[in-house]
Amino acid sequence: MAKLYFRYSAMNAGKSTALLQVAHNYEEQGQQVCLYTAAIDHRYGQGKVTSRLGPQRDAAVFDAVFDFFKEAPQVSCVLVDEAQFLSADQVKQLHQLAHVRGVPVICYGLRSDFLGEPFTGSTYLLALSDTIEELKNICSCGKKATMNIRVDEQGKRTRSGEQIDIGGNERYHHVCGRCFYSN
Template identity: 45%
Template structure:
């Protein structure tokens, strides 16, 4: 039975690496998995998903997936969406359609919340509609579970206001525990 999965974690929890490994596992077994990401995410170059540990694979954009014909979609055994927090409500509804109507499993990877601990649109609807919700764990600098994403400036100070979406990785964000997020301690 096809299901919609949402596998979330803080920055640096290996979400993209997990997505790439799942795609590889499908391919290794002779199955067709389609790797997808929202077009908003341009950090890895045009139509690529890559991880901090060096794994990289071509993908298509979520916007392209939605334009595909039903016959094309049915050729896939699984759809894997990286950076799913950037999806819109309508795009998440489309992923639900793939699962419920076309019987294609969809595995989404993304952040649950932003640097202010507020939901992204895609994450909110995935939390509401996913059949399976799983946390990918990582640790804070103190050793406790890191569940929050802290954005910081050039001086290393935690930022608490600003645009929700500012692309970056280790150069702008660090995963911390809730206590250190509340206290503003990123190291």
């Protein structure tokens, strides 16, 4: 039976790398996969799933109105990067895709934003996913990183702003809970 999976972590824990590895594993067995990423995340180019380690693949993009249940092709597995940007309805569509069409759906994303507030997509993935897995990362203090903080151009933490501000290591740091509250 197919499932909806949510694999989450703080930033820079290897979510995109893990997604690319899963795609490779399916394809090595002669099976087709479909990769999706958020249209608003264009750090490495539109429609690219990119690991900070270097590997990159083209992907279809989803925006706020994309319907996964209607649009996803018949494949062996659907892989979604930047899943925190999914809407509640899109998570429900992915859940339906897994349970009605029997297609495994594996979503990778953040659980919360730079203020510790949940993303809509992540909230619904935590509620509807059949399997939830945490990918681990380490804070600069040596503890497990579970949170993200946003920094300005001088590297100082910012505590206000829009929930979504696309950026990488120059804009966000992954930290443990203790460092999240003490910085």
